[in-house]
Amino acid sequence: MKYIDFDEKRSMDLVLLGRIAIDFNPVDYFHPLSESTTFKKYVGGSPANTAIGVSRHGLKAGFIGKVSDDQFGEYVVDVFKKEDIDTSHITKCVNGEKLGLTFTEILSPTESSILMYRNCIADLQLSTEDVDEEYIKNAKALLISGTALAASPSREAALKAMMLAKKNNTRIIFDIDYRAYNWKNDDEISIYYAMVAREADIIMGSREEFNLTEKLIEPGRTDEESAAAWQAENAKIVVIKHGKKGSTAYLKDGASFSIKPFPVEALKSFGGGDGYASAFLYGVFQGWDIMECLEFGSAEAAMMVRSHSSSEELPDTEAVRAFIKETKEKYGKMIARV
């Protein structure tokens, strides 16, 4: 069942816009960051992780982004090329801006935090000249990561991409993806998040992220009220995530479907969201029933919270299927559904 009417003739499935960065995750985890001495380097940044995730499922993905003109910029672009992601619209900074670095602290499976180095940052230098109408026109969908809206000129670049997507019938996916860094205040967050949420066909975020989006419109909405309000605009699917409590997809006809997280022994509490988005969106592109999309998303998210990276260990389609099968054999068929 198709929830979103993608133009199947287009060569690219999904173009993602936002940050590519680097994660340094401690090898000596379960210690405070101040005590960790050894880190493993991975591609990071939510939309970059999701680009890798959907590409491993076989979607044809491209990326609009800005990287540093140095060895780290080369590293992330090389990883994308190996992952078969189109890098033709990733450009280099010309004024020495640097790629974002994220040092992660994994204190315990449930207590993680991220320390981001995002001053003079490459990804927020993306500008309107970097956004090409033909590229967006050739894609079935555009995913905008909310952090791209945090500051100019990236903010205008993201809004231009959104406007061109609208004009060319490219479906818009909004991953709210809130990161406190680089935002000036909550009013700005609400102004720019709401602008994109109004135009989006699919909106994905946590309750906190919907609260930030709705601050200047109507604070205090329930999940049902949020879904109905965005569906009165353009949204066909609204996904609201509640971390370990699970997540719910709301459809335009008023129906809602919920899923619990798959039981796993987590290593860290971050990285699940991008695995979730990769697998859920893959299912939507395949025209699966919404419950199958949710199950796939929840399964891949669980696989990623037990992994050390948020990118390198993203699974392919067969691996997610195998994980679902094993988990159901172990815990019973309906374990994942609310």
Ligand SMILES: Nc1ncnc2c1ncn2[C@@H]1O[C@H](COP(=O)(O)OP(=O)(O)OP(=O)(O)O)[C@@H](O)[C@H]1O
């Ligand atoms: N301990 C856990 N065990 C299994 N699944 C989990 C666990 N924690 C989170 N998940 C899964 O990951 C999904 C996304 O988690 P969360 O709601 O924290 O999103 P997020 O904030 O977007 O994540 P991220 O930190 O990756 O940005 C959840 O909906 C759930 O399916």
Ligand SMILES: O=C(O)C[C@@H](O)[C@H](O)C(=O)CO
């Ligand atoms: O920039 C980020 O999104 C943080 C990342 O470094 C990390 O990959 C993550 O938290 C994934 O959601």
